[in-house]
Amino acid sequence: MPAAVVLLSGGLDSYTAAAAVKQGGFDLYALTVRYGQRHVEELVAARRVAAALGVVRHLEIDVELSRMGGSALTDDIAVPKDQPIDPAVIPVTYVPARNTVFLSLALGWAEVVGATDLVIGVNALDYSGYPDCRPEFIRAFETLAALATKAGVEGAAFTVHTPLIALSKAEIIRLGLSLGLDYGLTHSCYDPPPGGRACGHCDSCRLRAIGFADAGVIDPILAS
Amino acid sequence: MPAAVVLLSGGLDSYTAAAAVKQGGFDLYALTVRYGQRHVEELVAARRVAAALGVVRHLEIDVELSRMGGSALTDDIAVPKDQPIDPAVIPVTYVPARNTVFLSLALGWAEVVGATDLVIGVNALDYSGYPDCRPEFIRAFETLAALATKAGVEGAAFTVHTPLIALSKAEIIRLGLSLGLDYGLTHSCYDPPPGGRACGHCDSCRLRAIGFADAGVIDPILAS
Numbered sequence: 001m002p003a004a005v006v007l008l009s010g011g012l013d014s015y016t017a018a019a020a021v022k023q024g025g026f027d028l029y030a031l032t033v034r035y036g037q038r039h040v041e042e043l044v045a046a047r048r049v050a051a052a053l054g055v056v057r058h059l060e061i062d063v064e065l066s067r068m069g070g071s072a073l074t075d076d077i078a079v080p081k082d083q084p085i086d087p088a089v090i091p092v093t094y095v096p097a098r099n100t101v102f103l104s105l106a107l108g109w110a111e112v113v114g115a116t117d118l119v120i121g122v123n124a125l126d127y128s129g130y131p132d133c134r135p136e137f138i139r140a141f142e143t144l145a146a147l148a149t150k151a152g153v154e155g156a157a158f159t160v161h162t163p164l165i166a167l168s169k170a171e172i173i174r175l176g177l178s179l180g181l182d183y184g185l186t187h188s189c190y191d192p193p194p195g196g197r198a199c200g201h202c203d204s205c206r207l208r209a210i211g212f213a214d215a216g217v218i219d220p221i222l223a224s
Numbered sequence: 225m226p227a228a229v230v231l232l233s234g235g236l237d238s239y240t241a242a243a244a245v246k247q248g249g250f251d252l253y254a255l256t257v258r259y260g261q262r263h264v265e266e267l268v269a270a271r272r273v274a275a276a277l278g279v280v281r282h283l284e285i286d287v288e289l290s291r292m293g294g295s296a297l298t299d300d301i302a303v304p305k306d307q308p309i310d311p312a313v314i315p316v317t318y319v320p321a322r323n324t325v326f327l328s329l330a331l332g333w334a335e336v337v338g339a340t341d342l343v344i345g346v347n348a349l350d351y352s353g354y355p356d357c358r359p360e361f362i363r364a365f366e367t368l369a370a371l372a373t374k375a376g377v378e379g380a381a382f383t384v385h386t387p388l389i390a391l392s393k394a395e396i397i398r399l400g401l402s403l404g405l406d407y408g409l410t411h412s413c414y415d416p417p418p419g420g421r422a423c424g425h426c427d428s429c430r431l432r433a434i435g436f437a438d439a440g441v442i443d444p445i446l447a448s
Binding site: 059064065070096105137143147 | 285286287288289292293294314318319320321322323324325328329331332333334335336356360361364365367368369371372374376
């Protein structure tokens, strides 16, 4: 089976995107980036998810985005709680150029393992307005990838798979459940309380809660 | 003065590119990436060069590209010595997606410091055929940058300055000397011998030697 490099955060979306692409006939190489995120719990979740997916290899790499600051996820800026989620307003949880950095790293590893398929669980419907989750960004990255690489010069075309990009959060959850996924393995909260798994008030918790509610399913991390 | 984020390796090219852009009226923010390169001497050189340039800030960040392997610069692969330098053949010193990763990091930091100008010392004439040194790659990155970022969504256009891209190595050296640069601060060798600064046989040493010879100047790192 061909290989695909998937960006795996430990959250619900990347788990579902990876599973959908695996179902489509790919061996998965999972890449998790430790970028100084305050919610390090997601790194532990990424290991659980990678094991559940049966990936060929799970690579965790350190990239010190936190040295740059500029985001509530990496810097000493409060994570917004109970604020309106309006995709037209990019919140302070935006990490500058994060998905560009992540896809670049995935591209590099893809070249090393001989893959031309990348997977990212971005979603441009129930999301926080991050610019690097939109289809036009993904298409521009594919164009760049062909020009940036030895593989591209030799004629390869890179595909960035975004199976969730046009789905609602409820549709993502239904897709995952149809694939037999255990969302109890995942972590979404940006700012988990000590000893807890979810604050329930950040954008990520609330998008997740709305998704499970709309799907008519109890979130297993709340049930446990 | 407007700010520009410059990728500073400690080599001759990035020093010259930075100086040219500073001359053009920018305050410089220098970004050096420790990616597991075997020639760590260049990191020490980057500090010397950043000081000489009078940068506003010099940020060194760790990105574990060496965990991916796949290059003679980061992996247990011999650096080619005294091989023909043919830009049509990409050598094993190519680091998969390196400049894509580097420009992505520069883009992230640019957003944080409020800059829309990036600088990279790529050269597509006297070079090793790396795909991510070509003008078409740079243009594709600029397109991506506008789509990838909050600043882009808000209307900013990013410019990637490549003042060296069409110069010969001798022309680069002449430009730098006209700007008063001290190339004795720089490091180019991919595989320096213990205690030495240059092996004299890798592509990087040889391109540098040819450049100084063509410019009719003695390389100060050989004179010292």
